Amino acid sequence: MKRIFRLVLFILFSFIAYNCSDNKCNESVDVELKAEIIVKDTILENANFIDSLSIYSPLWLDSVHYSSINYLLDLSPFSNTTTFIFTSQLWKDTVWILHERQLVYLSQECGFVNYYTIDSAWYTSNNIDSIEWVNKKLTTQNDGHLKIYF
Amino acid sequence: MAILRYTSSLILIIVFSFQLLAQTTEExxxxxxxxxxxxxxxxxxFSNFLFKPEQRSYAGSIDIGFNNKRYFVGEFGYSEISLNRENYDYRSNGTFYKLGFDYNMxxxxxxxFLGAGLRIGYSLLEHSASSILFNSSHWGNYYLEQQAETNQTMxxxxxxxIKGEVLKNIYLGWSTVLKVRLYGGxxxxxxxxDIPGYGNATKSIIIGANYFIYYQIPFNRN
Structure with missing residues (x-):
């Protein structure tokens, strides 16, 4: 009895559990604001201004030009205000977004991301009619959503 | 309120368990x-040296046996993590303590020993992160830091x-463990x-295993 007991003990003791992990980040780490452009002004619509629409921030290294009605925008990682400039051939509008940042440890593999909570926004009205927040929380779920009406 | 409910339930379980043990003793x-x-x-x-080289952890235990049936058990340990990743460095250190009892069947x-045990565990850790790299095509590369924070878990x-005497006064022991987080973490x-003594901080319930070597202080042995 005692021998069997010890044998079982040794077999169990020799088993060492370990975690299987590929050490790769397998989830999205992008935290972006979906900006949906909605054109109500018929003059702008007829001018196909979306085709010439570009979006940039003064602190960005580049600009965005997709000829699209949906843009995914990165908010500032080091400031609580992000400025976006919407420019086309004949007009320019600026949108300032005030937000809070939360540094989040997503996982060991993926590291850290910034989550954002939008506080408020204001804008110039050269061509922008109004803005509407669908979701003011930005996480890796691509849930932040802003509608901009022209 | 949830903490109170869990704590009171746990105290009841422990009290009733002791009562059951006491009844057996009386019988x-x-x-x-x-x-x-x-x-x-x-x-x-020590398997961490192979499978989790970023972690150093040590743990020991003291158990006091009565009639080779009932054991009051105390466990304690220390854990240190130094994780250097491409996009961040993570540091953590903490201690844990467990108190409870085992019953030998x-x-x-x-x-x-072949039996079951119950424990209540507590852990306190401090962790921080530095050189957190954000790489953005729009904003460029930039670094942030996460200030040190403390975290308590119960x-x-x-x-x-089971525990078996493999040499005189030397025992090997193995046990499966079910851990249920009560609060914190x-x-x-x-x-x-990682929570020292508990494990993966993202999980509320953990099933694991322990491997111990024991030295029995040789006194009062038949």
Missing amino acids: KKEPWKLSGIKAGLDVGR LKKVPTD WFEASFG KDDSFQPY
């Missing part, structure tokens, strides 16, 4: 007699295992990488 009319003290070392943690081999453990923004 047999066996007086409590100190049967031995074991000092243990968690050798399962063996009758024919009284010096060995959990409940139920275990089932969770942080929406800065989740600990």
Whole structure:
């Protein structure tokens, strides 16, 4: 009895559990604001201004030009205000977004991301009619959503 | 309120468990007699050198046996993590303590152990992160730091295992452990990488295993 007991003990003791992990980040780490452009002004619509629409921030290294009605925008990682400039051939509008940042440890593999909570926004009205927040929380779920009406 | 509910339930479980043990004692009319003290070392943690090289953790235990049936058990340990990733460095250090008891169901081999145990565990850790690299095509590369934060966790453990005397006064022990977090450990923004004594901080229930070597202080042995 005692021998069997010890044998079982040794077999169990020799088993060492370990975690299987590929050490790769397998989830999205992008935290972006979906900006949906909605054109109500018929003059702008007829001018196909979306085709010439570009979006940039003064602190960005580049600009965005997709000829699209949906843009995914990165908010500032080091400031609580992000400025976006919407420019086309004949007009320019600026949108300032005030937000809070939360540094989040997503996982060991993926590291850290910034989550954002939008506080408020204001804008110039050269061509922008109004803005509407669908979701003011930005996480890796691509849930932040802003509608901009022209 | 949830903490109070969990804590009161746990206290009730422990109290009733002791009552059950006491009833058995009364039935047999066996007086409590100190049967031995074991000092243990968690050798399962040394597998970290292979599988989790970023972690150093050490744990020991003391159990005081009565009649080779009932054991009051205390466990304690220290854990240190130094994780260097491409996009961040993570540091953590903390301690844990567990208190509880084991009940031996063996009758024919009284010096060995086959039984169950209950523990209440507590952990306190401090962790921080630095050189957190954000790489953005729009904003460029930039670095942030996460200031040090402390984190407390309390959990409940139920275990089932065996201990066998392989050499005189030397025992090997193995047990499966079910851990249920009672409070703490969770942080929406800065989740600990690992909670000392508990494990993966993202899980509320953990099933694991312990591997111990024990030395029985040789006194009062038949």
